[in-house]
Amino acid sequence: MHVPGSANGLIVIQEVEFNLKEAERADKVRQMQEWGFDSATIQSTLGIAIDSSLEDDDIDGMKTYREESYWDDDDLSMVESHAKVEKDPDTGEPIRSQMVYVDEHTCIGTIFC
Numbered sequence: 001m002h003v004p005g006s007a008n009g010l011i012v013i014q015e016v017e018f019n020l021k022e023a024e025r026a027d028k029v030r031q032m033q034e035w036g037f038d039s040a041t042i043q044s045t046l047g048i049a050i051d052s053s054l055e056d057d058d059i060d061g062m063k064t065y066r067e068e069s070y071w072d073d074d075d076l077s078m079v080e081s082h083a084k085v086e087k088d089p090d091t092g093e094p095i096r097s098q099m100v101y102v103d104e105h106t107c108i109g110t111i112f113c
Contacts, residue, residue, distance in 0.1 A: 029042055029046060029048055032046075039052070081102065
């Protein structure tokens with residue numbers, strides 16, 4: 001990937017590689033937190049210190065948001081996404097009218113749709 005004579009190109013490549021590696025590590029931390037691992041386990045496994053001192057469930061609605069948004073009891077491998085669309089309780093119509101069709105059987109999960 002290095003262009004001969006291009007020091008700036010090499011620096012950019014190194015920065016991109018570093019950022020991708022750090023993003024992957026951050027995602028692993030997030031996954032371990034969601035799975036219920038404590039900070040000490042995460043730190044010893046990944047060598048990353050966890051600081052949750054700024055996280056505060058006392059902010060209006062934050063505790064409710066976390067409880068409602070992260071965990072879904074439905075097995076998403078068995079439920080098609082169109083069945084999960086939020087609907088207006090009065091009319092039964094979808095709340096959002098703009099949607100994207102995704103062929104779920106061939107989707108590779110890029111989230112760019």
